[in-house]
Amino acid sequence: xxxxxxxxxxxxxxxxxxxxxxxxxxxxxxxxxxxxxxxxxxxxxxxxxxxxxxxxxxxxxxxxxxxxxxxxxxxxxxxxxxxxxxxxxxxxxxxxxxxxxxxxxxxxxxxxxxxxxxxxxxxxxxxxxxxxxxxxxxxxxxxxxxxxxxxxxxxxxxxxxxxxxxxxxxxxxxxxxxxxxxxxxxxxxxxxxxxxxxxxxxxxxxxxxxxxxxxxxxxxxxxxxxxxxxxxxxxxxxxxxxxxxxxxxxxxxxx
Amino acid sequence: xxxxxxxxxxxxxxxxxxxxxxxxxxxxxxxxxxxxxxxxxxxxxxxxxxxxxxxxxxxxxxxxxxxxxxxxxxxxxxxxxxxxxxxxxxxxxxxxxxxxxxxxxxxxxxxxxxxxxxxxxxxxxxxxxxxxxxxxxxxxxxxxxxxxxxxxxxxxxxxxxxxxxxxxxxxxxxxxxxxxxxxxxxxxxxxxxxxxxxxxxxxxxxxxxxxxxxxxxxxxxxxxxxxxxxxxxxxxxxxxxxxxxxxxxxxxxxxxxxxxxxxxxxxxxxxxxxxxxxxxxxxxxxxxxxxxxxxxxxxxxxxxxxxxxxxxxxxxxxxxxxxxxxxxxxxxx
Numbered sequence: 001x002x003x004x005x006x007x008x009x010x011x012x013x014x015x016x017x018x019x020x021x022x023x024x025x026x027x028x029x030x031x032x033x034x035x036x037x038x039x040x041x042x043x044x045x046x047x048x049x050x051x052x053x054x055x056x057x058x059x060x061x062x063x064x065x066x067x068x069x070x071x072x073x074x075x076x077x078x079x080x081x082x083x084x085x086x087x088x089x090x091x092x093x094x095x096x097x098x099x100x101x102x103x104x105x106x107x108x109x110x111x112x113x114x115x116x117x118x119x120x121x122x123x124x125x126x127x128x129x130x131x132x133x134x135x136x137x138x139x140x141x142x143x144x145x146x147x148x149x150x151x152x153x154x155x156x157x158x159x160x161x162x163x164x165x166x167x168x169x170x171x172x173x174x175x176x177x178x179x180x181x182x183x184x185x186x187x188x189x190x191x192x193x194x195x196x197x198x199x200x201x202x203x204x205x206x207x208x209x210x211x212x213x214x215x216x217x218x219x220x221x222x223x224x225x226x227x228x229x230x231x232x233x234x235x236x237x238x239x240x241x242x243x244x245x246x247x248x249x250x251x252x253x254x255x
Numbered sequence: 256x257x258x259x260x261x262x263x264x265x266x267x268x269x270x271x272x273x274x275x276x277x278x279x280x281x282x283x284x285x286x287x288x289x290x291x292x293x294x295x296x297x298x299x300x301x302x303x304x305x306x307x308x309x310x311x312x313x314x315x316x317x318x319x320x321x322x323x324x325x326x327x328x329x330x331x332x333x334x335x336x337x338x339x340x341x342x343x344x345x346x347x348x349x350x351x352x353x354x355x356x357x358x359x360x361x362x363x364x365x366x367x368x369x370x371x372x373x374x375x376x377x378x379x380x381x382x383x384x385x386x387x388x389x390x391x392x393x394x395x396x397x398x399x400x401x402x403x404x405x406x407x408x409x410x411x412x413x414x415x416x417x418x419x420x421x422x423x424x425x426x427x428x429x430x431x432x433x434x435x436x437x438x439x440x441x442x443x444x445x446x447x448x449x450x451x452x453x454x455x456x457x458x459x460x461x462x463x464x465x466x467x468x469x470x471x472x473x474x475x476x477x478x479x480x481x482x483x484x485x486x487x488x489x490x491x492x493x494x495x496x497x498x499x500x501x502x503x504x505x506x507x508x509x510x511x512x513x514x515x516x517x518x519x520x521x522x523x524x525x526x527x528x529x530x531x532x533x534x535x536x537x538x539x540x541x542x543x544x545x546x547x548x549x550x551x552x553x554x555x556x557x558x559x560x561x562x563x564x565x566x567x568x569x570x571x572x573x574x575x576x577x578x579x580x581x582x583x584x585x586x587x588x
Contacts, residue, residue: 002371009368017356085352093369094341
């Protein structure tokens with residue numbers, strides 16, 4: 001009982017913070033929209049991939065990117081809770097560290113999915129003829145949200161694993177450069193992965209975001225490389241492993 | 256139930272520390288600490304920065320594991336039964352630990368939930384606590400709008416919401432202005448009067464230690480070097496220090512006065528350690544000899560500290576750290 005209430009307490013805090021940090025939310029929405037409209041629009045003028053308009057092609061990729069960034073950043077931000085003594089205040093409560101981890105994951109997942117929902121609403125709007133070839137429906141939006149739900153659990157956990165091992169935000173730039181951007185570029189978000197040099201192929205197959213992008217493209221555009229079940233299986237395995245490692249990392253976390 | 260009943264019969268101490276030790280990469284932070292703290296006491300851990308005070312507190316509150324040794328808090332072992340320990344304690348941290356994007360009320364609510372309190376009980380306790388720390392009319396303001404003193408009060412109140420048996424205060428007034436400090440002291444004193452609670456406080460402010468604590472342990476390099484009430488500790492120095500510039504001193508006569516504890520001669524300067532110098536000074540002057548000048552220094556904890564650690568405690572060594580952190584936190588976003 002106390003564990004459930006503890007999980008709820010952590011979610012409650014994250015949700016309040018999310019609602020109050022509007023500028024962060026706005027920024028996290030604007031960024032993907034710029035990618036879609038400016039990058040996609042600029043490049044898309046002369047490109048179509050697999051018979052699909054380029055902007056429509058990258059829309060699922062941009063969704064995945066937005067969730068990747070917000071999830072990992074959310075997790076890494078636990079360093080700030082450490083910096084002030086807020087984390088100690090939580091760790092000293094009679095709630096297990098596993099529950100604290102789960103509460104954080106649910107909080108981060110809520111954040112990311114709310115942002116994704118806004119991007120899906122924008123997608124529904126853009127499907128009214130603004131982006132040729134993009135025919136997002138409410139049904140496919142919900143499917144996309146389900147895919148993103150499994151994805152974000154894994155990436156929030158990944159962020160929390162990293163954040164729990166860090167003592168300051170110094171490593172943050174490294175994480176962006178060596179983890180977040182490579183995951184994004186090697187996921188097929190912006191181009192089909194078979195366009196990449198063959199030595200990079202193993203990395204794309206190891207990249208969980210690859211399967212998210214493929215699954216999203218499947219439910220939104222009807223094109224897929226691996227098939228929906230395979231994609232969802234791979235993402236689930238990734239998220240499951242991330243939760244396990246995350247629980248362990250929280251158990252061992254120094255404060 | 257049975258266990259706590261028996262414990263009361265045995266006059267269980269609130270805290271019993273046994274050979275507690277913490278080592279970081281070969282560096283001993285806390286060295287075989289043994290200590291008993293009684294129920295209802297305000298107990299102070301006094302020491303310079305890096306003496307091991309905070310490390311001790313972190314072990315007692317189960318945030319870090321001891322390298323060896325253990326402690327019983329409210330009868331529960333910190334290594335074997337950390338979750339029962341956590342239910343028994345509250346803590347106010349050295350650095351700000353409230354969330355400033357939340358209001359005062361929300362911080363208390365969050366805390367209540369973390370301690371598994373249901374809505375009804377929680378609301379009742381929040382109301383009580385807000386009254387206690389005098390923040391009722393600011394409860395719906397964001398914590399970032401609070402002054403340093405208000406924020407400390409909120410955190411003090413928060414540490415009490417779940418009615419802990421033992422409350423830990425880690426440098427509770429660090430970085431606060433004198434008035435806010437006085438204010439916190441009043442709340443702490445009020446607490447021990449109104450609630451049956453044991454308080455462990457770390458500080459490097461002598462005034463704070465002297466004013467608040469029933470007993471003190473002076474800690475240096477991870478070890479307890481002195482233990483006792485502020486009064487007892489000061490008596491170790493032996494009393495007040497009277498320095499006389501004197502010709503032809505009557506040493507024999509002075510040695511016969513039983514309130515003089517110690518005599519030292521350097522040239523024509525005579526140093527005496529005297530009990531209650533304010534009363535006994537006239538008798539000294541009567542027989543001492545041809546006195547040219549007199550200086551009386553009353554014994555302070557500072558001198559006790561100096562005697563045991565060979566160092567002066569630096570009041571402002573980490574002064575403002577707390578408020579610096581607040582500023583850091585504010586500029587984070």
